[in-house]
Amino acid sequence: MNDSAAQRQAKIDALKAVLGVDSHDDDARLQLIEVLIDDGRTEEAMRGLVEILARDPSSAAATDLMRRLVSPTPAAPEPTASTQVPPASGAAPPLSTEAASPGPGDVERVPVTAAPPDGTDAETLVDVRSEAVRLADVAGMESVKERLEAAFLAPMRNLEVARAYGHSLRGGLLLYGPPGCGKTFIARAVAGELGAKFLSVSLADALDMWMGASEKNVRAIFNTARASAPCVLFIDEIDAIGGKRAAMAHSPMKNVVSQLLTEMDSVDSDNKGVFVLGATNHPWDIDSALRRPGRLDRMLFVTPPDESARLAIIRLNMRGRPVGSLDYASLVHRTEDFSGADLTYLCQAAAERAMLDSIRTNRIRDIETSDFTTALKDVKPSTKSWFHAARQVAQFANHDNSYDELISYLRRRRVV
Ligand SMILES: Nc1ncnc2c1ncn2[C@@H]1O[C@H](COP(=O)(O)OP(=O)(O)OP(=O)(O)O)[C@@H](O)[C@H]1O
Ligand SMILES: [Mg+2]
Structure with a gap:
C-alpha cells in the first residue's frame, strides 16, 4: 500500500x-x-x-x-499541448456517456460471460481500463495523427454525418511499423480520444496448449469487449494469431484464426461501440482474410519518432534524474531513426555513466551531453533491420496499395 x-x-x-x-x-x-x-x-x-x-x-x-x-518507470507523459489535433468541427461528444468510474487509467476486471470450460479464466487474458492517454500526449508524429484522424477518429466522432455520406463505419484499424515506436501508445490514445475503455489482449496467453481452448479464449475475449462497450479492443502482436492460414494448414491455430474472423464479423453485426485495433511489426505475415472489408481493413504506418517526439521522449526519460544543461537540439539531431525504446535505452546508458562517475568520485554530478555522446557509440537505432525487411515488401508485395504510406516514407527518408 x-x-x-x-x-x-x-x-x-x-x-x-x-x-x-x-x-x-x-x-x-x-x-x-x-x-x-x-x-x-x-x-x-x-x-x-x-x-x-x-x-x-x-x-x-x-x-x-x-x-x-x-531507470525510473516512465509515468504518464506530460501533455504536449502544441501537438493536439483539434476535434473536427461539430464533433459529437465522446461515445461514452457513462460516469467515469473507475478513474482514468484504473485497471478493472470485468466479468466474462463465457469462461472457457478448461478453467482458464478469461479475466487473465484481458486488461480493461478507462483510458486517460490522449493524442495530445503522443508528442510530434503530426502526419500519423492526421491520417489517424481522417481514417478513423473523425468518422467515429461524427457518426451521423459519416452515415449520411455513406461512410462505412465497419471494420478496424491495423497499426504497423518498427518495434518500440509507439503503436501501443497510440492505440491507448485512440481509446482516450473516443472516451472509450481500453481492452488490451494478450494473445500469447490466449493461445492455449489444449486443443480447442484457444478458440474459446478468443470468444471469451470478444464477449468481454461486448460487455465493456464502448471500448477499443486492442489486439497486440496480432501476427502471432493471425498468421497466414496456408502456412498452418494442419495446425490447430487455423481454427483460432477462423474464430477470430467470426468474432470480428459479429462485432460488426451485433455490437455497437466495439472498435478493434490490431498492432504488428510484421503486417506482411497476416492472413489476408483478416484484412478484408469489415475486419482490419485500414492500415496505419506508425513511423519512428520524429524530432518533436524524440525531444519529448528524451525529456520524459530525464525527468527525476540529475541533469545539467543538456544540448537537446543536438541529441534530437543525432538520434534520427531511433525508436522510442532505443531512446529510453540511450538515456539509461547516459545516466549510468554519470552514476558510475559519481560513485567513483563520491560527488554527485549532472548527466551531461558528453555522457550521451559516449553512449551513442554503443547504442544504435534498431529500426534499420526492420526497414531492410520492409523494403522488400515495398518493392514486391504492394499489389493492393496497402503499403503506399510505407513506400512514400521510405522514399522521403531515402531508405530504399
Ligand atoms: N510520440 C511519442 N511521444 C511520447 N512517447 C512516445 C512516443 N512514441 C513512443 N513513445 C514511448 O516509447 C515507448 C515505446 O512505445 P510503444 O510501447 O507504444 O511502442 P510499440 O510500437 O507498441 O512497441 P512494440 O512493437 O515493441 O510493441 C513507450 O514508452 C512510449 O511511451
Ligand atoms: Mg506494443
Missing part, C-alpha cells in the same frame, strides 16, 4: 533521527533512501546511495536502489 506524503515525511524524520544517533546504520540509511525515492526526492536519495556505495561497493541493496533510481 502507498504511504501518504505525511506518512512518508514522518518516516523520513524518524529515520533521520536514528541516523543522528548512529550515522553508520546502513539499514536505516537504505530505508530512508527508499522512502526518499518514493517521495520523489531523487537527488537526496542519490547522495545517500553514493555515500553507502563509496563505503561498501558490493552492497547489493544499494546497487538495487541505484538501479531503481537511474
Whole structure:
C-alpha cells in the first residue's frame, strides 16, 4: 500500500533521527533512501546511495536502489499541448456517456460471460481500463495523427454525418511499423480520444496448449469487449494469431484464426461501440482474410519518432534524474531513426555513466551531453533491420496499395 506524503515525511524524520544517533546504520540509511525515492526526492536519495556505495561497493541493496533510481518507470507523459489535433468541427461528444468510474487509467476486471470450460479464466487474458492517454500526449508524429484522424477518429466522432455520406463505419484499424515506436501508445490514445475503455489482449496467453481452448479464449475475449462497450479492443502482436492460414494448414491455430474472423464479423453485426485495433511489426505475415472489408481493413504506418517526439521522449526519460544543461537540439539531431525504446535505452546508458562517475568520485554530478555522446557509440537505432525487411515488401508485395504510406516514407527518408 502507498504511504501518504505525511506518512512518508514522518518516516523520513524518524529515520533521520536514528541516523543522528548512529550515522553508520546502513539499514536505516537504505530505508530512508527508499522512502526518499518514493517521495520523489531523487537527488537526496542519490547522495545517500553514493555515500553507502563509496563505503561498501558490493552492497547489493544499494546497487538495487541505484538501479531503481537511474531507470525510473516512465509515468504518464506530460501533455504536449502544441501537438493536439483539434476535434473536427461539430464533433459529437465522446461515445461514452457513462460516469467515469473507475478513474482514468484504473485497471478493472470485468466479468466474462463465457469462461472457457478448461478453467482458464478469461479475466487473465484481458486488461480493461478507462483510458486517460490522449493524442495530445503522443508528442510530434503530426502526419500519423492526421491520417489517424481522417481514417478513423473523425468518422467515429461524427457518426451521423459519416452515415449520411455513406461512410462505412465497419471494420478496424491495423497499426504497423518498427518495434518500440509507439503503436501501443497510440492505440491507448485512440481509446482516450473516443472516451472509450481500453481492452488490451494478450494473445500469447490466449493461445492455449489444449486443443480447442484457444478458440474459446478468443470468444471469451470478444464477449468481454461486448460487455465493456464502448471500448477499443486492442489486439497486440496480432501476427502471432493471425498468421497466414496456408502456412498452418494442419495446425490447430487455423481454427483460432477462423474464430477470430467470426468474432470480428459479429462485432460488426451485433455490437455497437466495439472498435478493434490490431498492432504488428510484421503486417506482411497476416492472413489476408483478416484484412478484408469489415475486419482490419485500414492500415496505419506508425513511423519512428520524429524530432518533436524524440525531444519529448528524451525529456520524459530525464525527468527525476540529475541533469545539467543538456544540448537537446543536438541529441534530437543525432538520434534520427531511433525508436522510442532505443531512446529510453540511450538515456539509461547516459545516466549510468554519470552514476558510475559519481560513485567513483563520491560527488554527485549532472548527466551531461558528453555522457550521451559516449553512449551513442554503443547504442544504435534498431529500426534499420526492420526497414531492410520492409523494403522488400515495398518493392514486391504492394499489389493492393496497402503499403503506399510505407513506400512514400521510405522514399522521403531515402531508405530504399
Ligand atoms: N510520440 C511519442 N511521444 C511520447 N512517447 C512516445 C512516443 N512514441 C513512443 N513513445 C514511448 O516509447 C515507448 C515505446 O512505445 P510503444 O510501447 O507504444 O511502442 P510499440 O510500437 O507498441 O512497441 P512494440 O512493437 O515493441 O510493441 C513507450 O514508452 C512510449 O511511451
Ligand atoms: Mg506494443
